[in-house]
Amino acid sequence: MRRDGRNGSGAAPGAFATARAVVRTPVGACSAALLALLIALTLLAPVVWGGRAAAIDTDALQQGPTGAHVLGTDGLGRDILARVLVATRLSLRLAVEATVIGVAAGTVLGTAPAVLPRWAGRLVTSAVNIAVAFPGLLLALFFAMIFGVGAEGAVLAIGFAMAPAFARLVQTLSAAVAGRDFVAAARVAGVGRVRLLVRHVLPNIAEPLVVNATIGAGMALLAFAGLSFLGIGVQAPAYDWGRLLGEGLNQIYVNPTAALAPGVAVVVAGLAFNLFGETVAGVVGGRSTAPAPLKAPPARTPAPAARAEEDGGSGPVLAVEDLRVAFPGPDGPVAPVRGVSFTVGAGESVGVVGESGSGKSLTALGVSRLIEAPGVVTAARLDFLGTPLLRASDARVRALLGTSLALVFQDPMTSFNPTRRIGRQLAEVSEQHQGLSRGAALARAVERLRGVRVPAAERRARQYPHEFSGGMRQRAMIAMGLMGEPRLVIADEPTTALDVTVQRQVLRLLARVPGGGTGGGEQRGERAALLLISHDIAVVAQSCHRVLVMYAGRIVEDLPTAGLRTAARHPYTRALLAAVPALDTDRDAPLAVIPGRPPEPGRTGAGCAFAARCAFADERCRTEDPVPVEIATGPPARRHRVACWHPVDGRGDAAGPRPEPEPHDGHGVETTGGSA
Structure with a gap:
């Protein structure tokens, strides 16, 4: 017997098996390779090429591609390829930090209406709707002016600019999950709002959140490149792909590769994030913790006091x-x-x-x-x-x-x-x-x-x-x-x-x-x-x-x-019974049906709601709504109540007017x- 509780016939594979299956696909293998390359560059590039990227060569200022410098040099003679590789660590770190801030803030804003009082939830929802109407780059520039110039301010600016879109996504997904029966069952079980959100709602929206988070990381890379290109993001002496893109643009006619290399790096990194998100979405969405070891059944617990x-x-x-x-x-x-x-x-x-x-x-x-x-x-x-x-x-x-x-x-x-x-x-x-x-x-x-x-x-x-x-x-x-x-x-x-x-x-x-x-x-x-x-x-x-x-x-x-089949008095009950075929039903006769359709809620009218479909209805049925009266008394299991002005008898004929009910206040x- 397998320890993970899955059998071998038709059972869904575990997380590792799913990951292996995804990696076998061309898209999965490509995304894994790109992500592995980015992680390797993040860890190793500053160590391997850090010295070369910082070395100034006054004899090779703004040179084009040569044997010594594959992509040429910048205005101080530093190797452009080495600087692009070393900039991978800072570029990815800032993009990931901004994405984490955006996802966290968006999740908090998106789930706030479920745990806050109703008026506060509406206020949060309205604020999110207003923020979503503005372009993300415009919000990033607005927050950058608030948080100030520099890498830290850019991280906060881009993170909070991403938050409204994630908040709208979380609100939409949470609303869909909140209507499911297992959430209603958890409410009946007494699960609190916060625990209901954490244990039942968020795990069921994890997959689309991961996909959108990885897409957001690619967008954050682009946003950082834009802010650094404008001089608002990373400041000297630090550098990321955006700063390198701005520096390379100054020599675009002398050495086009100086601007092309950091631009290609942004595109490749964004593609890696997006493809990897598609790869791991199913694994993350179905991830679950290992079950606790089984113990001997406890003694019967008494009911609460x-x-x-x-x-x-x-x-x-x-x-x-x-x-x-x-x-x-x-x-x-x-x-x-x-x-x-x-x-x-x-x-x-x-x-x-x-x-x-x-x-x-x-x-x-x-x-x-x-x-x-x-x-x-x-x-x-x-x-x-x-x-x-x-x-x-x-x-x-x-x-x-x-x-x-x-x-x-x-x-x-x-x-x-x-x-x-x-x-x-x-x-x-x-x-x-x-x-x-x-x-x-x-x-x-x-x-x-x-x-x-x-x-x-x-x-x-x-x-x-x-x-x-x-x-x-x-x-x-x-x-x-x-x-x-x-x-x-x-x-x-x-x-x-x-x-x-x-x-x-x-x-x-x-x-x-x-x-x-x-x-x-x-x-x-x-x-x-x-x-x-x-x-x-x-x-x-x-x-x-x-x-x-x-x-x-x-x-x-x-x-x-x-006594259902013999004692039913309401014409609707008799019609329901007649519509159920039995073994002795004449197969040559058409099946019994109830003519017409039930009225829409709110359109029942003043009289009996069944009057339009009832063969015994008269003017009183169409103008006065009958209330239930008891026609048989005794223990609760034997009582019989019917709400009809003309209840039928055992033969299916109208039994005449019923007695008036006692008034109820x-x-x-x-x-x-x-x-x-």
């Missing part, structure tokens, strides 16, 4: 009343989720079904405090294990959600950080919330991978997400949720794109997730509660105790899955752009 305090009651694990999620629109706020209310009891599994755009995933994100600004979440009640999530402090919410709530996203490939090993990503939860050491947390991650039946868990923990199959990645996502002993698992389309065999295995794993609490009652303390979001109503019917049917941002029916609590 804060969770234990909330876990003693007999209330529901999750209680949601009048949840609304809104975003700004051109004509006012748009609410894709409007007035959602439900509860999830301990050990209970609740399914959420509906067409695309019905608000299922947004409901889960709103419950998890993952709606970012400018999104606005309001609710009359949003309690998780007795804690009001909209009123509790961010630290309290992070501690609670990071240990007691697990999220399983739709696409496990985007739910994992592609630059970090699976085991390290799982271990981060225990390091953050349970105070385990690096080795102990990794051992716990291996234990959890075994718990979800990942074969060869120790070896798999050292692998990267791309080395897992789709079903295996989904198992690893469930294992990540188990790192904190969850009381509630929210699974958003966990079986999408999986074959039926793997789908069944994933659903069985979700059904057996052990709960972190104790207490009496059916299944309490034996398994975690489950909120399963799916397009497939048949999957929900087989896996859940209750089903919530969502349409246009509202729950139109809440009923037990045991709820007072909401609002939060803007909050995230755990």
Whole structure:
């Protein structure tokens, strides 16, 4: 077995293997040779040719190429070739220093909006946008006047002139990565903003940053040559390629090689940096630290005290009343989720079904405090294990959600950080919330991978997400949720794109997730509660105790899955059931479909959102929006609510007008752009 955790079939090679493969290409070999030549000249040229470059020969002033001086001499008789070679060290050192300053300043400016308050982040972004509008050379001249004439001032001037472009690049790349599922999962795990930035965002933008940094080094060489040529950069007696270019220009008609040689040096060095950046970009972008040695699995760590305090009651694990999620629109706020209310009891599994755009995933994100600004979440009640999530402090919410709530996203490939090993990503939860050491947390991650039946868990923990199959990645996502002993698992389309065999295995794993609490009652303390979001109503019917049917941002029916096919009363629920083919479906008959399309968010109108597609709709349906009423009472698992003016009976016929609901007076609590 290989020690790096990679197998021999289809696994990505390590950094050294990738480097060897790149060097075998013509471009890679050329870039490596040029870079090696520059490094050798930087180290050896002052030692080998330093004396010759400084030697003054009054008998050979401003000579052209000769046997003694291949490229001729300058105004003091010094050998031009030797001076060009010796100038390599100073030219490259100053260019690299300026590039490091530019990349560092640009990274700080580009990531500042993610860690600063919102008003400060906007101020930084506006300043960067203004600076990017100016040409880089103009900014360099401006900063050179501020920092003064000389090499040090030129380094600072060129470095800060490069910073705005890097800041814009970092902002763009960070925004793309910040929308990935693995970043949302890290937020739920309670990872702080700075750690989230350093561990999850920056490693995933390293490759384009390296490429642009090397290109920037070539541009810095050109900028230094320009400043030194103008007399602003390197000052006598020191010299770089720019100063040599200016001196050679004075004798351009007598000895053209005096100006050509330093110009060619700038071009060759810039080409070396650019080609080398393309060569090493993939290696740097996928680089990862070696895993810590595995230790014996630690003893089961007790849950945090804060969770234990909330876990003693007999209330529901999750209680949601009048949840609304809104975003700004051109004509006012748009609410894709409007007035959602439900509860999830301990050990209970609740399914959420509906067409695309019905608000299922947004409901889960709103419950998890993952709606970012400018999104606005309001609710009359949003309690998780007795804690009001909209009123509790961010630290309290992070501690609670990071240990007691697990999220399983739709696409496990985007739910994992592609630059970090699976085991390290799982271990981060225990390091953050349970105070385990690096080795102990990794051992716990291996234990959890075994718990979800990942074969060869120790070896798999050292692998990267791309080395897992789709079903295996989904198992690893469930294992990540188990790192904190969850009381509630929210699974958003966990079986999408999986074959039926793997789908069944994933659903069985979700059904057996052990709960972190104790207490009496059916299944309490034996398994975690489950909120399963799916397009497939048949999957929900087989896996859940209750089903919530969502349409246009509202729950139109809440009923037990045991009577789903016989007791469903809402026409939309009946239409969803009819659209699922069965073994006895007439193959000669056309498949059942729901006519029309769901309304766009913000265009639901005054009446029932389903009225335009409903065969039982009348004038009242088009003018008055029904609220859910209970048509069957009893324990929570047996209650049945429906939001319809004309609920259908078991035969699919309209059952007549329903009784009027009791008025409800709820007072909401609002939060803007909050995230755990």
